[in-house]
Amino acid sequence: PHTLHTTLTAKIDTTHTLHTALQHHPDVTLVTYSSAAATFGNPGQANYGAANAFQDALAHQRHRSGLRATAIGWGLWDTTDGMAGGLGRAELDRIAAAGVLPIDVHQGLAALDAVLDADRPTVLPVRLNLNAFAARDAVPPMLSRLVRPARRRAATGAGGTGELARRLAGQSAQEQTAFLTDLVRAEVDVVLGRTDGEPVDPQRPFRELGVDSLTAVELRNRLVAATGVPLAATAVFDHPTPAALVEHLRTVVAGPDGAAPATPTIRTAVAVADDPVAIVAMSCRFPGGVTSPEHLWRVVADGVDTVGDFPTDRGWNVDDLFDPDPAAVGRTYTRQGGFLLDADTFDADFFEISPREAAAMDPQQRLLLETSWEAIEAAGMDPADLRGSDTGVFVGVITSDYVTRLGHTPASVEGHVSTGTTTSVASGRIAYTLGLEGPAITVDTACSSSLVALHLAAGSLRSGECSLALVGGATVMAGPVNFVEFSRQRALSPDGRCKAFSSSADGTGWGEGVGVIILERLSDARRNGHPVLAVVRGSAVNQDGASNGLTAPHGPSQERVIRQALASGGLSAGDVDV
Structure with missing residues (x-):
């Protein structure tokens, strides 16, 4: 309202005051300076257009009542001390491109003399470039007759498509x-x-x-x-x-080949159900400072323990958070897990993301961007070459507690938090940043999310929905909520380490990481000269249904999904080594 008040008061109150004072003086003409903005509109000046529209309407009302009035809807004046005096070259060029040209002082004074002799309620002394108006979608009705010849000229090729085609011919x-x-x-x-x-x-x-x-x-x-x-x-x-x-x-x-005008084409998907899916590249970040698949292999081969104490750079009050009593409310009875180093760092400039937006982005989104780029380069491809391709993005993300770390939304990041912390954007941001036009899907099926993402990507490749797929997942625990929740369930290992196949197994341990692989149909990978690291022969997805509890595993369902995966790959259990 305050942006309307100042302008409306100056125009409406003063004009109405003069109108009231002159109601008993029919021989006096009320002349007001209105604006062409009341007729044509002006972006960003709805208040100004409305205020001047009142002046135009009042002039018409006075005429109908037998009183004299003229509202002059001035266009742009070419002066240094008028309303356009503060405009720069760029603003003036934009106004000219919109079809309005400035009038100089001599033209303006001559127009004023003509207006005062015209005895009309409203007039528009404006210089127009009708060719510019002809290019508009919508033209004011009063100009439609004037711009019609300009539109005809454009349609017949006088300065139009025909001329450009001749320029490009050959x-x-x-x-x-x-x-x-x-x-x-x-x-x-x-x-x-x-x-x-x-x-x-x-x-x-x-x-x-x-x-x-x-x-x-x-x-x-x-x-x-x-x-x-x-x-x-x-x-x-x-x-x-x-x-x-x-x-x-x-x-x-x-036309696409430079020879003839083109008609829109639709890319047709080609099903290739019998073509295996190949993994052609990998990238990752894992606890212990792991920054590559090669580094990960060394950690595994050497049996390196990458579990450590809670991080000190995330604002966790570790001393208050830990309590060895599993019944302690709001506490966790373990103080260790597998944490990524430098989860808070991100090369925003590289991805042309502003510092404000980067601060609002969940670290999982940042890491997925970086590892996606690294995976593409590991495959021997240039990320720029994928722009506009039907490459798909399939990622698993299940943790979304970064928004809770923000507490209240700082003013410095307002406007970016919703996209920065929404899990669906984890895949969408990769597609947007790299210009990928295939499916972009974020999957949350809890611990199986990345595997389900791989399953969906393989199906998309086989159906011809995409020809290349970035597949991965990320977990960064911005807050300790998972530790507290599983402590209440007595489901955490006190030392933060999983011992799944040991008689000393005593609960789960939480860890972080991000990994991205690139999938391609095997025939395409060989034709494109990409390294084939592995082949995905088959996969399957199911659900337990009404089993023994919402989170309890169900043996028969697990057996069934394994049989389905083997069947989809044409394999038997004896074909699996590990």
């Missing part, structure tokens, strides 16, 4: 791309007011360049005017990088 796809890239870069520079001379990175998202919803439409309008290509108002969001927008323009005008 060029290679690379030459066409280079020409259109220069064009898009130039228009981006104009709408953003860029004057540093540095060329726009064609792979950088428009959002990161500073293009918002308003400048996105302005950019689209300028490209329509420059190319004649009928772009949707959402073109910049549909094709979120200059390179993607260039390819869209090139395909629309010249």
Whole structure:
């Protein structure tokens, strides 16, 4: 309300006061300075448009009552001391691109003389670029007759698609791309007011360049005017990088091979049920400072114990948290687990993520981003080459206590907490950051989450839903809630170590880690020259159903899922070594 009050009071109260004072003076003309914003609208100035619309309406009402009034809906003046005096070159260029041109002082004074002699309730002394208005989706009704010829010119190729097609004819796809890239870069520079001379990175998202919803439409309008290509108002969001927008323009005008106009194509999935699924790369972080699969193997082969004391960098009050009595409320009777080193560190700049957003991101999301990148490189691929591909992302995430570590939402991270701590974003952020367009699924089936993610990814590859899949999982315990909960259930091992096959087994131990593997159909892996580390012959998923308790294991169900997995891989139990 306060943003409306100041403007409405200045316009409405004063105008109404003058109107009331002049009601008994029919020979006096009430002249008010309104604005073209009342007719055309003006982004970010709804209050100003509404206040001036009142002036226009009051002038019409006075005329109907036999009183004299004229509301002058001024457009932009080319002066240094008027309302536009504080605008910079970029703002003025954007206004011009929207179809409004400035009038100089002599034109304005001549327009004022003509207006005062016209005896009309409302007039619009505005200079318009009708070609710019012709590129708009919606045109004010009063201008539709005027802009129709400009739209016809664009439709018939006078400066439109036909001319651009002729310009691109005979060029290679690379030459066409280079020409259109220069064009898009130039228009981006104009709408953003860029004057540093540095060329726009064609792979950088428009959002990161500073293009918002308003400048996105302005950019689209300028490209329509420059190319004649009928772009949707959402073109910049549909094709979120200059390179993607260039390819869209090139395909629309010249076709995918540069020869003929293209029609939209839909990628058709091809089922390949009989093709095994290969693991072609791995990356990981685990307790004990493990940062690679090779390092993990050394830890396992050497029997290294990576369980240690509670971390001291997470704000846990370890002394108050520990109590050897399993019945102690809010306490845990173990003070050890397997914890990642440096779980709080993240190279935000590398992924072009702001420090504020990085602080709001669950460490599990950060680690999955880093290990996904490492896995792609381990396969001998460039992450940039996967942008726009049908690569899928399948990750298991079951812990979501980072938001509780924030306590209340600090003002510095507001706006990023929901995406930073929502588990579904764990897979979506990888897909967004790397530009992957296959399935993106976060799985939570408790301890089996990463395995179920692998099962889903293999099925997606076999059905042709994706041709490559990033699969993994992450667990980082931002708070001690799991230790406290399992202490109440008497389910923790006092020394924090699992002894699953030992007569001394005395409970579970909690640990952290992140791992990502890359899956590919075996035939594709061999054709692409990727290393085949292992082959997934089969997998299966089921549930216990109504067993002996919500969390209790059920032997027959476990036997059944093992038989299903063996059958899906065409194997028998005797074919399994370990």
